[in-house]
Amino acid sequence: MKNLNTLLAGIFLAVAMPFGALVISSQVQLGSLGRAPAEEGGPLFPSLEPGLAIQGRAVYVSLGCVSCHTQQVRPAGQGSDIARGYGVRASVARDYVQQKPVLLGDRRIGPDLANYGARTKGLDIDALLRDPASSGATWHPYYSYLYALSADGKSVVPSERAVALVAYLKSLRQDYSSPEAKLKQ
């Protein structure tokens, strides 16, 4: 019986110690990370998120966009993300300090959206979501139910979910310098 207790205690420690070390070491490394200026006296980045964008993130989660879109730009030597124009620099942990939940994603069926708000130039996001085929997006799911026609049938009216979602997509940017990722040396 004495040996059994020692064995159980050994098994418990073998599981608990590495698990505890993982949790504690991540907390020590990243737990106190916050917004920071790239240089002394400079503005703090990432910028505060607009309220509508925070609501839009909840819509993004509820519609499952994360199942096809990542939000993480890989460093230049580890993939072609920067060459493809997904970002101007690699993503760093500090980029995500305000985001709850963080939506890194693990499958990239559509393009990465980490820097989408900065890199998109004049794309009609409503048109893409409402009628992807007409906007040249051959593979995109339809989110037409987020839009309605006006009473006279002449214009498209976005729902509150669509307005928040588009605000969220436009708020996604990683085009600023931070202590770990300076744009100019």
Ligand code: HEC
């Ligand atoms: C089934 C996978 C899938 C899902 C789910 C999905 N997308 Fe996409 N998305 C794509 C693909 C693929 C593209 C590339 C365009 C194309 O070929 O259809 C794309 C393109 C986009 C683009 C344009 C990106 C660029 O670089 O121009 C945006 C913005 C976008 N999606 C937003 C969303 C949002 C918001 C949601 C959730 C409401 C969503 N997507 C859900 C697959 C998906």
